[in-house]
Amino acid sequence: MEYLPNILFAAILVLGIGYFARNIKKIIRNIKLGQKIDASDNKSQRWKNLAYIALGQSKMVKRPVSGFLHIIVYVGFIIINIEVLEIIIDGLFGTHRIGQEYLPTALYGFLIGAFEILAVLVLVSVTLFWLRRNVIKIKRFLSSEMKGWPKNDGNIILYFEVVLMCLFLVMNATDTSFQSMASGNIISQFIAPWFEGFSAETLHIIERTAWWLHIVGILIFLNYLYFSKHLHILLAFPNVYLGSVEPKGKFNNLEAVTNEVKLMMDPDADPYAAPAETAEEEAPAKFGASDVMDLSQIQLLNAYTCTECGRCTSACPANLTGKKLSPRKIMMDTRDRLEEVGKNIDANKGEFKDDGKQLLGDYITNEELWACTTCNACVEECPVSINPLSIILEMRRYLVMEQSAAPMELNNMMTNIENNGAPWPYNQMDRLNWKDE
Amino acid sequence: MLSNFLTKQTIEMSEQLKVPTMAEFMAEGKQPEILFWVGSAGSYDDRAKKITKAFVKVLNKANVEFAVLGTEESNTGDVAKRAGNEFLFQMQAVMNIEVLNAYEIERIVTCDPHSFNCIKNEYPSLGGNYDVVHHTQFIQELIETGRLTIEGNTYKGKRITFHDPCYLGRANNVYDAPRNVLKKTNATLTEMKRHKGTALCCGAGGAQMFKEPEKGNMDINVLRTQDALETNPEIIATGCPYCNTMMTDGVKFKEKESEISVMDIAELIADA
Numbered sequence: 001m002e003y004l005p006n007i008l009f010a011a012i013l014v015l016g017i018g019y020f021a022r023n024i025k026k027i028i029r030n031i032k033l034g035q036k037i038d039a040s041d042n043k044s045q046r047w048k049n050l051a052y053i054a055l056g057q058s059k060m061v062k063r064p065v066s067g068f069l070h071i072i073v074y075v076g077f078i079i080i081n082i083e084v085l086e087i088i089i090d091g092l093f094g095t096h097r098i099g100q101e102y103l104p105t106a107l108y109g110f111l112i113g114a115f116e117i118l119a120v121l122v123l124v125s126v127t128l129f130w131l132r133r134n135v136i137k138i139k140r141f142l143s144s145e146m147k148g149w150p151k152n153d154g155n156i157i158l159y160f161e162v163v164l165m166c167l168f169l170v171m172n173a174t175d176t177s178f179q180s181m182a183s184g185n186i187i188s189q190f191i192a193p194w195f196e197g198f199s200a201e202t203l204h205i206i207e208r209t210a211w212w213l214h215i216v217g218i219l220i221f222l223n224y225l226y227f228s229k230h231l232h233i234l235l236a237f238p239n240v241y242l243g244s245v246e247p248k249g250k251f252n253n254l255e256a257v258t259n260e261v262k263l264m265m266d267p268d269a270d271p272y273a274a275p276a277e278t279a280e281e282e283a284p285a286k287f288g289a290s291d292v293m294d295l296s297q298i299q300l301l302n303a304y305t306c307t308e309c310g311r312c313t314s315a316c317p318a319n320l321t322g323k324k325l326s327p328r329k330i331m332m333d334t335r336d337r338l339e340e341v342g343k344n345i346d347a348n349k350g351e352f353k354d355d356g357k358q359l360l361g362d363y364i365t366n367e368e369l370w371a372c373t374t375c376n377a378c379v380e381e382c383p384v385s386i387n388p389l390s391i392i393l394e395m396r397r398y399l400v401m402e403q404s405a406a407p408m409e410l411n412n413m414m415t416n417i418e419n420n421g422a423p424w425p426y427n428q429m430d431r432l433n434w435k436d437e
Numbered sequence: 438m439l440s441n442f443l444t445k446q447t448i449e450m451s452e453q454l455k456v457p458t459m460a461e462f463m464a465e466g467k468q469p470e471i472l473f474w475v476g477s478a479g480s481y482d483d484r485a486k487k488i489t490k491a492f493v494k495v496l497n498k499a500n501v502e503f504a505v506l507g508t509e510e511s512n513t514g515d516v517a518k519r520a521g522n523e524f525l526f527q528m529q530a531v532m533n534i535e536v537l538n539a540y541e542i543e544r545i546v547t548c549d550p551h552s553f554n555c556i557k558n559e560y561p562s563l564g565g566n567y568d569v570v571h572h573t574q575f576i577q578e579l580i581e582t583g584r585l586t587i588e589g590n591t592y593k594g595k596r597i598t599f600h601d602p603c604y605l606g607r608a609n610n611v612y613d614a615p616r617n618v619l620k621k622t623n624a625t626l627t628e629m630k631r632h633k634g635t636a637l638c639c640g641a642g643g644a645q646m647f648k649e650p651e652k653g654n655m656d657i658n659v660l661r662t663q664d665a666l667e668t669n670p671e672i673i674a675t676g677c678p679y680c681n682t683m684m685t686d687g688v689k690f691k692e693k694e695s696e697i698s699v700m701d702i703a704e705l706i707a708d709a
Binding site for chain 1: 480
């Protein structure tokens with residue numbers, strides 16, 4: 001019976017991490033439903049992006065208030081998690097504050113003191129975040145795609161953080177041996193008096209309860225990530241690394257199209273030649289994207305990484321002028337559809353059964369796609385290198401090349417280019433007339 | 438010097454504008470310093486043609502040996518690509534690349550950021566590798582190397598605000614060249630609250646120029662014009678023929694066309 005808490009702790013730990021790992025595997029499987037894409041180029045630039053944009057949060061601070069608050073929560077999250085290491089060791093081996101025992105008092109005090117200060121700063125930041133979402137009502141948190149679950153999700157994450165930070169501080173405040181050490185209790189010494197008059201027994205119970213709730217809370221939070229918009233705390237890093245390192249204006253050239261164009265332009269090509277044996281077995285290439293499987297794996301990773309902050313949407317010229325398009329919604333729709341496809345695969349023993357739905361039409365409408373000016377404002381804004389524009393372009397490609405479903409005026413424009421090499425119906429031979437006018 | 442009859446006649450007809458074609462250079466067995474890619478707007482659109490001519494005036498003034506493709510130039514395919522028609526884009530690109538490579542073109546300048554972006558970034562993987570510069574970059578280069586001097590004081594003290602074209606700024610990170618050139622006019626440069634990386638699109642990009650906007654509560658060019666009006670400008674400077682049209686329409690919508698003119702940097706320099 002002596003080892004019961006240790007066994008219980010180990011069981012909870014394995015359960016918590018195991019369930020999380022299972023869901024991470026699911027995410028990886030879903031992302032792999034997308035088209036393979038090579039991102040092995042420009043390694044040094046990619047590492048630089050990882051350092052500056054992801055670790056260094058360089059794009060977050062472009063909006064100073066939310067950027068600064070975010071850095072506090074981010075640093076707090078990373079550093080306070082060192083404390084989790086101690087909790088895990090203590091939990092598994094039945095020790096109490098192993099750091100206090102083995103580290104020099106000054107160092108241990110310094111560490112815990114730093115955690116306590118950060119915990120308070122996180123509490124302040126999270127409160128301000130909550131006010132921004134619920135009281136100040138910043139416009140980008142009120143868009144139509146932010147109703148219901150996305151709104152609650154944002155708040156639940158904030159509540160989680162408040163609870164975790166409070167538990168950490170209470171745990172320290174009611175730990176009599178830690179308080180008597182009188183080093184590192186920078187904040188908790190002011191909380192300790194709230195518990196004055198409690199018996200040593202009661203204090204111990206409160207301390208143990210806070211300790212257990214803290215670690216269980218962290219495990220619940222870890223598992224909540226998969227169901228929330230909050231995966232960015234993990235996925236931002238690979239996402240930024242894999243993000244584009246090309247000029248933003250450079251859109252990819254479709255290779256399948258290049259092959260066909262080359263064949264058309266090749267004077268030696270024999271149009272009546274029998275197709276090569278290998279070509280026959282290959283499915284004809286689909287141009288553009290109508291569903292998540294047509295998108296690239298990086299675009300699908302983008303969708304899981306999006307934390308729905310809405311900076312993209314608040315900079316989108318179409319959205320700012322009341323059009324339906326919202327780059328954030330493009331990312332949310334992509335993830336929702338990908339999750340739906342994933343669940344379909346789970347329910348059908350590992351195989352996707354056609355559900356008569358797709359990303360185009362059932363989630364993203366033509367109206368949204370045609371409202372985009374391809375101005376790259378959304379790409380510029382995203383603090384974690386997500387590219388909503390690339391998805392819009394792939395879907396336009398599908399509409400135009402597979403469905404001939406461009407707006408009529410655009411069809412006219414394209415016919416003009418085909419016929420006379422200009423978007424307007426002017427004669428190619430008049431191209432130089434301007435110099436004589 | 439080009440000395441054939443056709444060129445002479447052309448010069449007289451167009452107020453001393455010298456616009457030699459690649460074919461003419463080829464006939465003389467010469468290679469120009471740079472190819473001027475005029476682009477579809479610059480060739481056919483009435484407003485954009487003025488920008489084209491202004492830039493030629495600048496090139497002539499600086500004695501730049503340049504050439505145009507003339508009737509051998511075709512649409513870059515940029516707008517088709519952004520509308521989703523990759524086929525049409527690549528057909529256009531391959532045709533243009535064939536012409537450009539046949540003339541052994543190495544350097545290209547254009548007044549259109551969309552052509553600039555497309556030829557610079559999207560032609561290389563299709564076999565077209567050129568050093569492509571935007572006309573504001575080229576003008577800056579001409580000034581820095583002393584080939585072009587701005588003596589006049591036409592714009593001294595005038596309030597000018599520059600609207601960043603998306604395909605020059607965000608798309609290719611060219612923010613300084615147009616501003617450096619504008620500074621040479623001794624004008625007072627003011628910045629809109631949204632500028633450089635956060636500049637708002639004029640509303641024409643992504644093939645929007647050729648269609649009606651989707652339902653909304655306002656047109657994008659009007660919102661962008663409001664940005665510009667907040668700086669109380671006398672001139673709104675642009676570096677893109679499409680931005681120029683959109684901003685001109687925006688200024689008209691706000692009934693400010695008698696107070697504010699929308700001008701391309703090439704026009705400002707040509708008149709400076």
